[in-house]
Amino acid sequence: MIEVRNLWKIYRTYEKEEGLIGSLKALFKRKYRDVEALKGVSFTIEEGEFVGYIGPNGAGKTTTLKILSGILYPTKGEAKVLGFIPWERKAEFLKQISFVMGQKHQLWWDLPALESFLLNKEIYEIPSHLFYANLEELSSLLAVEDLLKVPVRNLSLGERMKMELIASLLHSPRVLFLDEPTIGLDVVAQKEIRDFLKRFNKEHKTTIMLTSHYVRDIEALCERVLVLHRGEIIFEGSIKELTRRYSDDKLLTITFEERVPDEIESYGRLLSRDEGKATLRVGRDKVADVARALLESYSVKDIVVEEIPIEDVIREIFLSLGREEDGEI
Amino acid sequence: MGKYRKIIYNVIQETSAYRLNHLISFLCVAIPLLAIIFLWRTVYQSIPSIKGYNEAMMITYYILSTWLGDLTGVVLWWEITSDIRDGNLSNYLLRPLSYQLYFFSTRLGANIPYSLIGAGITIIFIIFLAPDFYIPSNPLTIPLFLISLLLAMLLALQFTYLFSLSAFWLEESSSVNLFVDIFIPLMAGNLLPLDLFPTFISRLFKALPFNYLLYFPIDIYLERLPFSSIFRGFLVEMVWIAFLQLLIAVVWRRGIRRYTAVGG
Numbered sequence: 001m002i003e004v005r006n007l008w009k010i011y012r013t014y015e016k017e018e019g020l021i022g023s024l025k026a027l028f029k030r031k032y033r034d035v036e037a038l039k040g041v042s043f044t045i046e047e048g049e050f051v052g053y054i055g056p057n058g059a060g061k062t063t064t065l066k067i068l069s070g071i072l073y074p075t076k077g078e079a080k081v082l083g084f085i086p087w088e089r090k091a092e093f094l095k096q097i098s099f100v101m102g103q104k105h106q107l108w109w110d111l112p113a114l115e116s117f118l119l120n121k122e123i124y125e126i127p128s129h130l131f132y133a134n135l136e137e138l139s140s141l142l143a144v145e146d147l148l149k150v151p152v153r154n155l156s157l158g159e160r161m162k163m164e165l166i167a168s169l170l171h172s173p174r175v176l177f178l179d180e181p182t183i184g185l186d187v188v189a190q191k192e193i194r195d196f197l198k199r200f201n202k203e204h205k206t207t208i209m210l211t212s213h214y215v216r217d218i219e220a221l222c223e224r225v226l227v228l229h230r231g232e233i234i235f236e237g238s239i240k241e242l243t244r245r246y247s248d249d250k251l252l253t254i255t256f257e258e259r260v261p262d263e264i265e266s267y268g269r270l271l272s273r274d275e276g277k278a279t280l281r282v283g284r285d286k287v288a289d290v291a292r293a294l295l296e297s298y299s300v301k302d303i304v305v306e307e308i309p310i311e312d313v314i315r316e317i318f319l320s321l322g323r324e325e326d327g328e329i
Numbered sequence: 330m331g332k333y334r335k336i337i338y339n340v341i342q343e344t345s346a347y348r349l350n351h352l353i354s355f356l357c358v359a360i361p362l363l364a365i366i367f368l369w370r371t372v373y374q375s376i377p378s379i380k381g382y383n384e385a386m387m388i389t390y391y392i393l394s395t396w397l398g399d400l401t402g403v404v405l406w407w408e409i410t411s412d413i414r415d416g417n418l419s420n421y422l423l424r425p426l427s428y429q430l431y432f433f434s435t436r437l438g439a440n441i442p443y444s445l446i447g448a449g450i451t452i453i454f455i456i457f458l459a460p461d462f463y464i465p466s467n468p469l470t471i472p473l474f475l476i477s478l479l480l481a482m483l484l485a486l487q488f489t490y491l492f493s494l495s496a497f498w499l500e501e502s503s504s505v506n507l508f509v510d511i512f513i514p515l516m517a518g519n520l521l522p523l524d525l526f527p528t529f530i531s532r533l534f535k536a537l538p539f540n541y542l543l544y545f546p547i548d549i550y551l552e553r554l555p556f557s558s559i560f561r562g563f564l565v566e567m568v569w570i571a572f573l574q575l576l577i578a579v580v581w582r583r584g585i586r587r588y589t590a591v592g593g
Contacts, residue, residue: 119332
């Protein structure tokens with residue numbers, strides 16, 4: 001469905017010195033700087049997969065999606081989506097994909113969303129019966145039936161995002177790219193959109209590639225993740241594998257009968273403590289020993305063993321990568 | 330073609346929310362027109378004709394150029410330049426849609442209500458302030474004038490599009506803006522009928538394509554041209570239109586490769 005091989009994208013940015021003299025200099029000799037956004041990215045995505053694409057800001061996630069949806073030309077490398085070369089932008093290809101950008105909108109600001117939908121009906125040449133069936137399904141799933149005739153400028157951010165989603169899905173795309181679709185939304189709207197995407201992917205077998213800063217989105221939706229760092233893919237697999245590979249620790253939350261003993265810090269890294277409760281971070285293979293030692297030495301009410309939240313794991317991965325790289329320079 | 334019809338419809342709907350703006354901005358151009366008419370009336374008190382224009386023709390020239398100014402004017406279209414610079418162009422590249430035709434449709438949609446309001450004000454203006462407004466005597470003149478107007482609109486759209494695409498290369502476009510805002514109106518005949526310039530400048534401007542935007546259609550309306558010159562003019566204009574379309578295709582293809590789709 002999506003095949004990417006050794007994809008490179010180098011942005012050339014021109015640097016200009018300040019002021020008039022700088023402008024004049026630039027006329028004769030332009031200084032430029034090459035920024036390598038993608039450095040040989042390769043991956044494959046199968047039909048119906050819901051893949052998360054994560055990485056810190058500037059890792060090249062959005063660049064990848066833009067190349068795969070035909071907006072950008074790569075510097076070199078190959079990519080096929082639905083058998084098409086995306087950047088040729090054949091009408092047949094564009095009719096089968098969609099790209100929702102959390103920070104860009106396609107709806108007409110002063111008109112009701114319905115007018116934008118009707119325009120897409122013409123642009124994508126959607127037959128009337130399909131159009132109205134899709135519109136009904138999407139607007140009822142997202143609970144926005146009553147808002148179709150309200151000018152877009154009068155909608156809330158969450159409602160607008162739902163309308164953007166509808167506009168992007170009316171032509172039943174087979175491949176959907178989502179770039180930060182929940183950015184800036186409140187928790188309720190985030191969850192609604194998450195639930196909707198999950199259901200939509202299941203029912204329509206749409207292949208979806210998602211980037212998001214909210215690890216919760218990724219965790220809830222994606223069976224597989226690609227981790228991108230500085231233009232290179234550093235991990236490919238399930239979220240569980242990611243956690244296991246990068247984090248050898250577990251969290252131990254101990255509730256004591258009395259006050260937390262002062263020596264608690266000798267058992268592991270203390271993350272938090274209050275009256276009778278403490279949370280320790282302990283190596284995976286030491287969990288049993290630590291728990292036994294605590295039970296023998298103190299009167300313990302309860303011990304809970306947990307995985308480290310994925311958000312923290314991912315943050316740590318990027319932090320550690322950042323440090324390593326900084327060390328090299 | 331349904332998609333472009335729908336775009337025109339949407340734009341008309343959208344701009345009709347700003348009817349009053351149209352009215353006010355049209356009144357703003359009508360006031361300088363008043364001053365120009367008074368100026369020429371004074372000039373013609375001592376001379377019966379200037380370079381073949383009598384008083385009625387000269388005043389008609391300025392009234393028409395004011396009404397057509399926006400219809401066949403070339404601008405640096407900020408929606409295109411900001412689409413390119415802010416990365417909004419992505420939204421159009423994603424859909425099976427020609428950005429050029431999309432732009433043509435939006436301009437057309439915005440121009441239709443504007444020029445209708447303009448026509449209304451112009452007629453009132455003529456009735457009260459310029460009863461000697463020139464009416465062509467040959468019945469073929471009006472159809473030929475309308476054809477020249479359509480070609481002029483097409484040419485204006487092409488130039489506007491082409492100049493606006495410069496945003497692919499330029500971070501800011503004040504030099505393009507200067508050319509588009511100051512020199513094109515001069516060469517198109519918005520300020521003066523081209524015949525009033527010194528001979529060599531007048532010849533130069535008539536050899537450039539910009540005179541087809543305004544001077545040529547008004548010349549047809551004022552029946553200053555024999556049919557043979559009108560048809561030769563149409564022919565040359567169409568060659569320009571074809572050439573510009575080729576140029577647009579080349580510029581677009583190169584620009585789109587430079588496009589970086591910032592933001593998002």
